[in-house]
Amino acid sequence: MQKIEIVDISSCKKQINVEVPAEKVSEEFQRVYKMVARTASIPGFRTGRVPVSVVKTRFRKEIREQVMQDMLPKVLQSAIVDNKLAVVGDPDISEFTLNDGQPFVFKAKVEVIPEFELKDYKAFQMTKKIRIITDEMVEKQIERLRQQQANLVPIEDREVQDKDYVSVDIEGKFLNHQADDIRSEGVQLEVGSPNIQPEFTENLKGMKLGDECTFQVNYPEESNNKALAGKTLEYTLKLNSIKIKEVPELDDDFAQGLGEYETLADLRQKTREHFEDNVKEEANQYLNEIVLEKLLADYSFDVPDYLVNGQTKDRL
Known part of the structure; x- marks a missing residue:
């Protein structure tokens, strides 16, 4: 049975030390030996008839890489799942040893979502503020459209x-x-x-x-x-x-010329609806920011670099 040790580096960084028994490693090597032997093309041997001893010597590097590709993700994923680690980003693999007949040993540094106690948030009271759309705002937008069509x-x-x-x-x-x-x-x-x-x-x-x-x-x-x-x-x-x-006359022909409206009244109505959709989204976004600020005020914990860097790139 493989040995797994979790070392705390910080609240959001862990090191996973892994050791897979030599018997399991040998099984994987034997499986890959046989797989390569079935398809290897070597002068003097018929395909599928190459002795394993020859395969071991001729394809030593390729076989080791294949065993590594097959074993490492499975073993690491098993360690993450078994220890309930909420990993983000890619692991940093180091100090690995992999040879036939020996234990497979490696270390993996990972970033994780830190654990914290969720405090009561249902008592928050907030007011959603939505800007009022006026006729003047609608007419100004339509006038801008007229100027664009001039x-x-x-x-x-x-x-x-x-x-x-x-x-x-x-x-x-x-x-x-x-x-x-x-x-x-x-x-x-x-x-x-x-x-x-x-x-x-x-x-x-x-x-x-x-x-x-x-x-x-x-x-x-x-x-x-x-x-x-x-x-x-x-x-x-x-x-x-x-x-x-x-500038074009402000009439049904102008509205129809924009390609999306049947009449001037339709243009006014849809312009208002567009404004209303925008201010609702604006209000929701502002409310989300306020909620986030209130939540964060009650917590203090480290955040994985992977998440910080991702947010930084998104905002650039």
């Missing part, structure tokens, strides 16, 4: 105005700093957008197709663009095109 339509018979989308060629020269000039063609800008320098908006407004303008921009030291911070540039813009955004 088209840019060319305009040729007027000057640039706020909220126009323009295409310009840009040349920029540094006036107080030695650096290569900036040159870009076909740059798309939304006039009046907070994402562009105010000087661009001021000079673009009133321009017509083909016009050029020149102006300076003094970038402050605290500018988010580190390459331009504290610099003064002289820009020349050439206006290539003017476009305006046309």
Whole structure:
């Protein structure tokens, strides 16, 4: 009968010392000898007629590896089950000895779920808070969908105005700093957008197709663009095109064009349902976190590295 010893390294780490009797080891070797002898192909011998003594010599390494593959998982699993170890991760096998006619000895370090006493948790009182979905939230989402479905339509018979989308060629020269000039063609800008320098908006407004303008921009030291911070540039813009955004009418045709809705009312209803599903999931997740915090506050125990590393990878 095999000998099993469990050594406590910590509350979540154990070392399993195993010794399998020599008789059992010999039985496994004999089984593998016969299996290899039935299929071995060696010059001078017919298949299935190779003597075991020849097999032992010719396939010594392969046979030992096969016995190891067959015995180790079974023996280790038996030790884990018999000792009721809640193992996580892969075992670390070391100091193993395996030879025919000798005991099979090895050590396995494993991580286990630590044991702890479950305290009373049924008395917890918590309130699930679910955000209220308003008509305004629904309409804002539908408006975002309208904006996503908008088209840019060319305009040729007027000057640039706020909220126009323009295409310009840009040349920029540094006036107080030695650096290569900036040159870009076909740059798309939304006039009046907070994402562009105010000087661009001021000079673009009133321009017509083909016009050029020149102006300076003094970038402050605290500018988010580190390459331009504290610099003064002289820009020349050439206006290539003017476009305006046309959004679809808010009607049944718009809803049907999205491919999932029959009418505008259907779009509103399903948008609301989508919001409601999300806030319910959000509330459940928040409640789960609160419950977990309350539970963990009453416990203190080590956690296996395998579980910690797994959670870390999932959150990256």
